[in-house]
Amino acid sequence: MFKWLRRSEAARPTVVRRPGPVPVRPSMAIVVAYFGRVPQWAPAFFVSCRRNPDIQFLLYTDLDLPDEGHGNVTVHRLAVTEFERRASDTLGVPIEVKHHLAKMSDLKPAYGLIFADDLKGFDYWAYSDFDVAWGDIRHFVTDELLHSYDIISARRDRLCGHFTLFRNSPEQNRAFEVIPDVLTVLSSPTHWHMDETVFTKAIWAKYGRRPPHVYWQSDWIIDAKYQRQMGDGPTDCLWWRNGKTYNVEGQELMYLHFHKLKQHMKNVDFGSGDSPAAFAISRKGLFAEPVI
Numbered sequence: 688m689f690k691w692l693r694r695s696e697a698a699r700p701t702v703v704r705r706p707g708p709v710p711v712r713p714s715m716a717i718v719v720a721y722f723g724r725v726p727q728w729a730p731a732f733f734v735s736c737r738r739n740p741d742i743q744f745l746l747y748t749d750l751d752l753p754d755e756g757h758g759n760v761t762v763h764r765l766a767v768t769e770f771e772r773r774a775s776d777t778l779g780v781p782i783e784v785k786h787h788l789a790k791m792s793d794l795k796p797a798y799g800l801i802f803a804d805d806l807k808g809f810d811y812w813a814y815s816d817f818d819v820a821w822g823d824i825r826h827f828v829t830d831e832l833l834h835s836y837d838i839i840s841a842r843r844d845r846l847c848g849h850f851t852l853f854r855n856s857p858e859q860n861r862a863f864e865v866i867p868d869v870l871t872v873l874s875s876p877t878h879w880h881m882d883e884t885v886f887t888k889a890i891w892a893k894y895g896r897r898p899p900h901v902y903w904q905s906d907w908i909i910d911a912k913y914q915r916q917m918g919d920g921p922t923d924c925l926w927w928r929n930g931k932t933y934n935v936e937g938q939e940l941m942y943l944h945f946h947k948l949k950q951h952m953k954n955v956d957f958g959s960g961d962s963p964a965a966f967a968i969s970r971k972g973l974f975a976e977p978v979i
Contacts, residue, residue, distance in 0.1 A: 712741070713810035713833040715824075715852070718798045720747040720791060721817040722767045728818065728949050731927070731966070731973055733959040735821035735942075736760050738930035742824055745805055746817075757959075763805065777801050780874040792848055793873060793881040799853060799860030806855055813852040814882060820925075820943040820968060822932030827907050827941040828852065838862065840903040841941055844896065845887040847908070848880075849944045865889045907941035909934050914947035917970070924967035943968060
């Protein structure tokens with residue numbers, strides 16, 4: 688049954704070990720900011736986060752959620768106007784996102800500064816999105832990678848808006864300052880896609896396509912094109928199963944960013960507090976049992 692739901696046979700990334708004793712496992716925090724209404728697909732996020740118990744998820748939001756009961760997801764109550772104030776005070780320029788929430792993605796690279804107090808004690812932090820079902824993160828982001836690189840992206844040859852990880856250091860928390868005239872970009876009302884395109888091009892310009900401190904040699908995800916090309920049949924589903932995520936063909940991925948599927952979803956048959964062994968993700972919705 689579900690023969691294709693197997694662990695990927697793909698080799699793990701090859702890295703060069705630094706000399707000396709093997710350090711302890713680095714700690715990670717994944718930061719998500721989301722404002723608006725509770726989306727029906729939210730259970731995919733909460734259920735999958737719990738299966739990564741040694742990673743902390745920080746959710747900054749104005750959603751009407753219980754204060755407790757989310758396991759390793761810490762919910763920080765934050766109105767969008769308070770986020771604007773905090774970002775403006777931290778960066779020293781006026782920041783406004785409430786009239787165009789897509790602008791939030793331009794602020795992601797600065798989360799290491801904006802949320803610095805909450806990130807104290809973590810070795811690494813990542814910016815991400817809410818519309819994500821997480822797989823086995825540490826199978827991909829290995830300790831060897833963490834000890835060898837300062838920045839790790841889930842996409843090949845570019846930074847990824849739904850997972851780019853930074854060493855939690857003063858230098859890397861300001862890595863976005865490589866972008867020319869960055870404060871003007873941040874304070875502009877225009878959505879520049881700074882978390883991906885602009886930031887990536889700035890790194891290319893300064894360090895070349897293979898910067899020694901950045902790991903972006905692998906694609907650990909599916910992209911928008913893949914989702915658009917998915918069919919509508921009973922087997923045209925992405926899967927989360929026992930803490931791992933898979934594409935339609937059964938290849939294990941680090942996570943599923945289902946941003947192009949969520950637009951069509953109408954049904955979800957489990958809640959954020961439930962513990963399904965598996966669920967399917969399709970245009971129809973989220974289902975704890977196979978879609979028939």
